[in-house]
Amino acid sequence: MRNNDRTDDEQDGDISDDPRLSAIDRDLASVGKRNDNLLLVILLMLVPLAFVYERSGFKGVWLDAVFLGLLFGAIGYLIFRVARQKQRVAARYGLVCRACGEKPRAHMVLSAAMTQHCARCGAKLRG
Numbered sequence: 001m002r003n004n005d006r007t008d009d010e011q012d013g014d015i016s017d018d019p020r021l022s023a024i025d026r027d028l029a030s031v032g033k034r035n036d037n038l039l040l041v042i043l044l045m046l047v048p049l050a051f052v053y054e055r056s057g058f059k060g061v062w063l064d065a066v067f068l069g070l071l072f073g074a075i076g077y078l079i080f081r082v083a084r085q086k087q088r089v090a091a092r093y094g095l096v097c098r099a100c101g102e103k104p105r106a107h108m109v110l111s112a113a114m115t116q117h118c119a120r121c122g123a124k125l126r127g
Contacts, residue, residue, distance in 0.1 A: 024093055024113045031085045035078055042074045082106060099123035 046067075053067065086106035090096065090113075096103050097118035104112035108119060116125045 020093070021110070021113055024089065024110060027089045027092075028086060028109060031082060031089065035082050035085070039075075039078055042078075046071060046074070094126045096125075097121060097123055098126055 050067065053063070083106040086109050087103045090104050090109045093113065095109065095112045097120065100118060100121045100123070102118055102120040104119060112119065112125065117123065118125060
């Protein structure tokens with residue numbers, strides 16, 4: 001005899017079976033992976049530079065400030081870049097609200113694709 005422990009909601013179908021959601025998830029993962037690789041390259045350039053700077057005779061408050069500015073600027077740039085690229089993914093899949101023009105935030109793109117409703121006004125998305 002077969003054990004039927006699944007509820008009615010689980011029998012309707014798995015949301016991960018939707019090819020559109022899978023495509024959005026793959027695109028978002030690709031954005032994350034590309035930017036993680038870029039961060040790795042930036043760190044691989046800055047760490048040896050910091051080591052050489054520490055060993056060199058050039059010391060100064062301004063050089064320390066420049067180095068810290070480069071480090072924090074690169075990290076800030078990457079955060080901004082990830083957010084913009086994820087919003088482009090949302091626009092590509094039609095997740096921009098027709099009523100208010102709101103694009104889902106970077107961390108809400110997949111959620112907007114699943115619910116198909118705008119987080120700001122609640123209108124139905126066209127995707």
